[in-house]
Amino acid sequence: MLPKEVFISHSDFDHALATQVAEMLRNHGIPVWFSANCIRGAQQWHDEIGSALNRCDWFVIILSPQAVDSMWVKRELLFALQQRRLVDKIIPLLFKPCNYRNFSWTLSQFQMIDFTRSFEAGCRALLRVWGIGFQA
Numbered sequence: 797m798l799p800k801e802v803f804i805s806h807s808d809f810d811h812a813l814a815t816q817v818a819e820m821l822r823n824h825g826i827p828v829w830f831s832a833n834c835i836r837g838a839q840q841w842h843d844e845i846g847s848a849l850n851r852c853d854w855f856v857i858i859l860s861p862q863a864v865d866s867m868w869v870k871r872e873l874l875f876a877l878q879q880r881r882l883v884d885k886i887i888p889l890l891f892k893p894c895n896y897r898n899f900s901w902t903l904s905q906f907q908m909i910d911f912t913r914s915f916e917a918g919c920r921a922l923l924r925v926w927g928i929g930f931q932a
Contacts, residue, residue, distance in 0.1 A: 797926075798825070798826065798926055798928075799826055799827070799852075799853055799854040799885075799926065800827065800852075800853045801827040801828065801829055801848075801851060801852045801853060801854070802821060802826055802827070802828050802829070802852060802853075802854040802855075802856055803829050803830070803848055803849060803852035803854065803855050803856065803872075803876075804817060804818055804828060804829070804830035804856045804857075804858065805830075805855065805856065805857040805858065805863075805869050805872040805873060805876075806830065806857070806858040806863060806869065807858070807860060807862035807863040807865075807866045807869055808862075809860065809862035809863075810858050810860050810862060810863060810891055813858055813891050813911065813915075814830050814858055815830075816915065817856070817858070817889070817919075817922075818830050820919050821922075823931070824923060824928055824930075824931065825928075826926070826928075829848040829851075829852055845868075845872070849872060849875050849876065853881065853882075853885065854882070854885045854886075854887065855872075855873075855876040855882050855885060855886045855887070856886075856887045856888075856889060856922075857869065857872070857873055857876075857886070857887070857888050857889065857903075858889045858891050858911075859888055859889060859890050859891055859892075859894055859896045859899075859903075860891045860892040860894055861892060861893075861894045861895075863891075863894070863899075864894050864895060864896055864898070864899035870899065870900070873886075873899075873900055874900075877900075877902060886906050887906065887907065887909060887922065887925060888903050888906050888907075888908050888909070889908075889909045889911050889918065889922065890908055890909065890910050890911060890912055891911050891912065892912065893912065907925070909921045909922050909925075916930065916932070
């Protein structure tokens with residue numbers, strides 16, 4: 797089943813990849829929420845993040861050393877892990893080698909999508925989760 801909306805959790809340091817992944821998903825017909833594009837000036841950003849977390853039916857987390865050091869990425873993941881509706885709908889994307897097992901021991905239970913070698917290969921693997929072929 798295709799996602800209604802995907803939440804992308806990421807560190808600000810990984811903004812470029814988050815933007816690329818969001819654009820790629822949108823180009824393949826998948827709605828995406830992530831902070832850089834969806835929070836407008838003067839909004840209560842923490843309320844908007846909470847609203848998006850409650851609304852989105854898939855959760856993608858971009859993993860890097862900066863992400864595993866981010867308090868907000870950790871909070872978003874902990875929230876997602878507590879949601880029954882997100883069981884089997886949490887997808888970690890490994891962007892840069894990092895100690896994600898110390899960040900959350902639960903991440904090793906999920907299918908890890910490797911973006912460390914190739915953006916295109918990572919996109920193909922991510923889209924396969926939903927049975928979608930990659931179109932450049």
